[in-house]
Amino acid sequence: MELRIHGLHASIEGKEILKGIDLTLPQGEIHALMGPNGSGKSTLANVLMGHPSYEVTGGEVYMDDIDILSLEPYQRARLGLFLAFQYPVEIPGLTAGKFLKRAAELRLEDGGKLNVSSFIRELRAHMDFLEMDHQFINRYLNEGFSGGEKKRMEMLQMLALQPAFAVLDETDSGLDIDALKIVSKGVNSLKGPGFGALIITHYQRILNYIRPDRVHVMVGGRIVRSGGPELVERLEKDGYDWLKSQAAAEHAKV
Amino acid sequence: MRHLDMATGVRYSAPSGMETLTDTLKNLEKTARWPGPSMEEWRRSAFPKEDELPRAAGTPLISWEIAEEDQDAVVIGYGIDDEALALFRTDLADSQTLLDYRHRLDILSRPGSTAVSIRIRKGKVLSRPVVLRYSYRGRDTRYNAHTFILCEQEADARVVEIHDGRAPEMFVTAGTHASCGPGSRLSHELIQNLDDSAVFAYQSLAQTGRDASYRSFEGQFGSRIAKSRMTAECLDKGGDVHMNGVYTARGNQKKDLKPVQRHSSPRCASRSYYKGAVQEDGATVFQGIIEVAKGAFETDAYLSNKNLILNDGARADSIPNLEILNNNVKCSHGSTTGTLREDELFYLESRGIGRKEGRAMLIEAYIEDALGNEQGREPHPAVYEALAQFLKNGESEKP
Ligand SMILES: Nc1ncnc2c1ncn2[C@@H]1O[C@H](COP(=O)(O)OP(=O)(O)OP(=O)(O)O)[C@@H](O)[C@H]1O
Numbered sequence: 339m340e341l342r343i344h345g346l347h348a349s350i351e352g353k354e355i356l357k358g359i360d361l362t363l364p365q366g367e368i369h370a371l372m373g374p375n376g377s378g379k380s381t382l383a384n385v386l387m388g389h390p391s392y393e394v395t396g397g398e399v400y401m402d403d404i405d406i407l408s409l410e411p412y413q414r415a416r417l418g419l420f421l422a423f424q425y426p427v428e429i430p431g432l433t434a435g436k437f438l439k440r441a442a443e444l445r446l447e448d449g450g451k452l453n454v455s456s457f458i459r460e461l462r463a464h465m466d467f468l469e470m471d472h473q474f475i476n477r478y479l480n481e482g483f484s485g486g487e488k489k490r491m492e493m494l495q496m497l498a499l500q501p502a503f504a505v506l507d508e509t510d511s512g513l514d515i516d517a518l519k520i521v522s523k524g525v526n527s528l529k530g531p532g533f534g535a536l537i538i539t540h541y542q543r544i545l546n547y548i549r550p551d552r553v554h555v556m557v558g559g560r561i562v563r564s565g566g567p568e569l570v571e572r573l574e575k576d577g578y579d580w581l582k583s584q585a586a587a588e589h590a591k592v
Numbered sequence: 593m594r595h596l597d598m599a600t601g602v603r604y605s606a607p608s609g610m611e612t613l614t615d616t617l618k619n620l621e622k623t624a625r626w627p628g629p630s631m632e633e634w635r636r637s638a639f640p641k642e643d644e645l646p647r648a649a650g651t652p653l654i655s656w657e658i659a660e661e662d663q664d665a666v667v668i669g670y671g672i673d674d675e676a677l678a679l680f681r682t683d684l685a686d687s688q689t690l691l692d693y694r695h696r697l698d699i700l701s702r703p704g705s706t707a708v709s710i711r712i713r714k715g716k717v718l719s720r721p722v723v724l725r726y727s728y729r730g731r732d733t734r735y736n737a738h739t740f741i742l743c744e745q746e747a748d749a750r751v752v753e754i755h756d757g758r759a760p761e762m763f764v765t766a767g768t769h770a771s772c773g774p775g776s777r778l779s780h781e782l783i784q785n786l787d788d789s790a791v792f793a794y795q796s797l798a799q800t801g802r803d804a805s806y807r808s809f810e811g812q813f814g815s816r817i818a819k820s821r822m823t824a825e826c827l828d829k830g831g832d833v834h835m836n837g838v839y840t841a842r843g844n845q846k847k848d849l850k851p852v853q854r855h856s857s858p859r860c861a862s863r864s865y866y867k868g869a870v871q872e873d874g875a876t877v878f879q880g881i882i883e884v885a886k887g888a889f890e891t892d893a894y895l896s897n898k899n900l901i902l903n904d905g906a907r908a909d910s911i912p913n914l915e916i917l918n919n920n921v922k923c924s925h926g927s928t929t930g931t932l933r934e935d936e937l938f939y940l941e942s943r944g945i946g947r948k949e950g951r952a953m954l955i956e957a958y959i960e961d962a963l964g965n966e967q968g969r970e971p972h973p974a975v976y977e978a979l980a981q982f983l984k985n986g987e988s989e990k991p
């Protein structure tokens with residue numbers, strides 16, 4: 339399978355944020371998406387998932403031959419698209435366990451029945467893998483979780499749901515070095531022919547643990563540069579200024 | 593004065609100055625009026641006039657469940673015996689309207705059919721809840737039901753009282769008197785899920801003896817109009833009261849709830865925590881109150897009400913009150929009103945949960961902490977059944 343984004347334009351409250359995104363993510367690959375604050379990375383993630391606040395004004399997004407822009411967010415999720423949120427919401431009153439169980443049930447093919455005891459067994463194994471306390475699933479979803487704990491909960495969901503494509507929006511931000519390694523371990527464990535990931539990040543350090551196949555740089559709502567892992571080192575060294583001025587120059591030409 | 597027998601915690605002497613019960617009722621008839629908008633408590637209830645309500649009286653079907661191993665610890669009485677009659681008298685102290693009068697008169701005139709007393713013997717700890725169910729089945733019929741709960745000294749019990757029935761246009765008045773003996777622990781849970789066309793009026797009075805603990809839960813789901821006033825009165829030192837409530841209104845339903853935390857004795861603690869959810873043209877009123885009598889020093893009381901408004905046009909009024917005739921107390925109240933949050937819905941959706949289901953999950957999550965009346969204790973399944981109807985009904989609507 340392939341996630342294909344072509345000429346994607348999107349705006350929020352009448353303000354255009356994405357100004358023509360082209361990006362193809364095949365399963366089996368891991369791509370990194372970098373770019374300065376406010377360049378539109380989270381917007382892209384939200385638009386892919388179908389957040390109702392954003393209006394798509396042009397372009398298309400396909401998962402193989404399925405036009406996902408015409409689908410509701412829950413349908414996209416059931417097709418295997420996953421978003422690890424930059425700021426996961428807290429839902430007091432809903433236990434993480436109940437939520438996860440329902441989400442896992444819905445990932446099964448129609449009529450599929452979740453084997454609860456093996457689901458719980460697997461969930462425990464994932465929690466061990468992520469070095470999470472088993473008690474987390476009895477707590478209300480993200481309520482009172484520390485920033486790092488919330489990110490781990492996102493990773494737990496990703497492992498439990500086994501998506502075809504995952505977009506990780508700054509999952510590495512706010513993590514200590516151990517947590518960072520664990521999160522990377524989580525992504526790497528899914529790596530394989532049935533999994534593609536787009537990792538949105540500001541830092542090289544996560545990419546020391548997860549080797550990206552390609553790196554894209556977004557500036558002002560456009561992908562201004564794509565390349566191999568060496569691009570990350572250049573960004574780390576020189577920042578975004580050289581790309582910004584280049585992008586501005588190109589834009590002026592048009 | 594009202595008086596709680598310290599030995600058993602269940603016997604009352606007649607209030608001083610009162611003659612016979614009949615005299616008291618006669619007085620009530622003279623002074624009382626049918627509830628209407630001129631009475632502050634009933635101002636927002638939209639309660640029908642007497643001639644708009646059915647006249648024909650009926651008798652509910654009454655059933656109960658008691659665990660096998662608890663049989664010896666519980667005595668069920670049918671009708672009003674002397675002990676219940678004594679409690680009934682103290683109830684009159686809370687009577688204000690002609691509605692109360694009629695309710696009482698009706699029960700007294702039909703003894704053996706409309707009142708149930710549940711007595712939990714001294715020191716007994718019940719293994720399972722006693723479930724008492726009143727089922728109403730006649731269309732255009734008026735019903736009265738009264739429940740007496742006598743939780744004797746050091747006893748520990750959970751009593752679930754369910755009022756349900758699907759017949760159209762019923763008018764149900766119900767009342768409960770709970771007496772909590774010294775050191776006892778009583779949990780009283782009321783679940784009202786009558787037909788959407790019913791009119792329901794409920795009143796309860798629970799009184800705690802020394803160091804007694806009283807937990808209440810009320811779930812007000814059904815009925816076209818439901819008016820409830822649950823009073824928990826701390827009659828002796830060391831009383832500990834927790835009142836929880838959940839109420840919903842959809843379609844044209846109206847709910848008007850008034851938990852009363854009455855502190856008549858020093859050094860007692862009370863909490864009430866009520867949550868409501870309204871949708872479509874539903875409307876709710878919350879008028880909970882903390883009353884602290886003179887001399888009830890070192891009272892610790894808190895009252896909280898939260899409402900979830902699910903669409904424009906639905907309405908939730910929150911009017912918490914404090915009435916404190918004493919210094920040296922710690923009393924406060926709070927209320928909030930909110931709507932469902934789009935980012936929470938989106939989060940659930942992003943995990944494959946459809947919008948309708950996500951909406952239902954969030955509503956359930958919202959009221960979750962008011963559903964039980966003690967941490968870790970499962971609410972009776974009837975609560976979830978009633979709630980499911982509310983959640984299902986909102987499905988047509990896209991927020
Ligand atoms: N509701 C809104 N109304 C107007 N502008 C908005 C709204 N939400 C986001 N934006 C703007 O959209 C732009 C892109 O935001 P986005 O969150 O996608 O950036 P980002 O690349 O993820 O940044 P960061 O690295 O800081 O997370 C920003 O300029 C932001 O201010």
Ligand SMILES: [Mg+2]
Pocket residue numbers: 379380381424507508
């Ligand atoms: Mg962002």
